[in-house]
Amino acid sequence: MIEIGSLRALAAIELHGSVIAASEVMGFSPSAVSQQIKKLEKQTGFPVLERRGRGVLLTERGLTLAAYGRRILSELEELESTLLADPAKPTGHLRVVSFSTACRGLVGPLLGRLASSGADLDISVLAEDPREAVARVANGEADLGVVHNWNSVPLVIPEHMMLEWLCEDVADVLVHRDHPLAGRSQVEPADLVDERWISTPHGAICNEALLRIFADRGRVPDIKVYDPDFATHIALVEQGAVVALVPRLGRPALPGDVACLPLVNPMQVRQVGIVYRRTMAASPGIRHVAGLLREVAASRVAASRVVSESSVVTGSPGVSGLAGP
Structure with missing residues (x-):
């Protein structure tokens, strides 16, 4: 046999x-x-x-x-x-792979809620770019992936996997408060063609999204620094060395010397969702974690609306937040 x-x-x-x-x-x-x-x-x-x-x-x-x-x-x-699992008692070990800002903005709060949910689930988390996350889930190295899909850079999902959207995440341009653009209520790609940039590494999806902004203008952004951590992007903007395109999900409160400018025409938006294999669709563990992630995303969306409303009153753009799908 x-x-x-x-x-x-x-x-x-x-x-x-x-x-x-x-x-x-x-x-x-x-x-x-x-x-x-x-x-x-x-x-x-x-x-x-x-x-x-x-x-x-x-x-x-x-x-x-x-x-x-x-x-x-x-x-x-x-x-x-399915058949061998108790739907009322999610148990076992679940391997999650997530992009870095979702680790901070979604998976971290998920782990906190999981501890008080009563589920006997042991979760391990690995930070990876969405393409690597999809590959790991597809070949069985991970059970669930948290991924994003830029409006300008689509993410390919294999047929044997399922995708559920959680929310939308908007990216803003960050500049030093003494930058000539700092007083603007919004900026367009035409305003940014001569800027010095910091970007995620070459080939990362967020890097490709930055490149696509200028594709119609026949220009390539002048990228001076490549770093995978958006915290580094914010730090270098604070020092006046570069400008950056930074999503709101998982973004900390910005330093006083950093101005946040909404980007329009086009707005840079990425959809955030979860992927898993179709064979795991009825898994109690997957369903429980997916539900908690939806709750976390919904709470982030609600918080972002409060920030956006307050920014209309104060005249300054919100520093963090999400949008509903």
């Missing part, structure tokens, strides 16, 4: 391209994964891997077996998350 562990090892090798890479994802030693493959070849009576240079490739029969294995593993996951 073919063992589930052997099929899981074969599927991991097909996905990640080598025994070593598969072992790192599975949390086993390479020798343990190799033993699973040897056991699988003994059980089936045919080779499933062949060496190619320093790596391995699946044989034709190995590819067919891996495809069957993925279907079996998906059905097993769905069985475990």
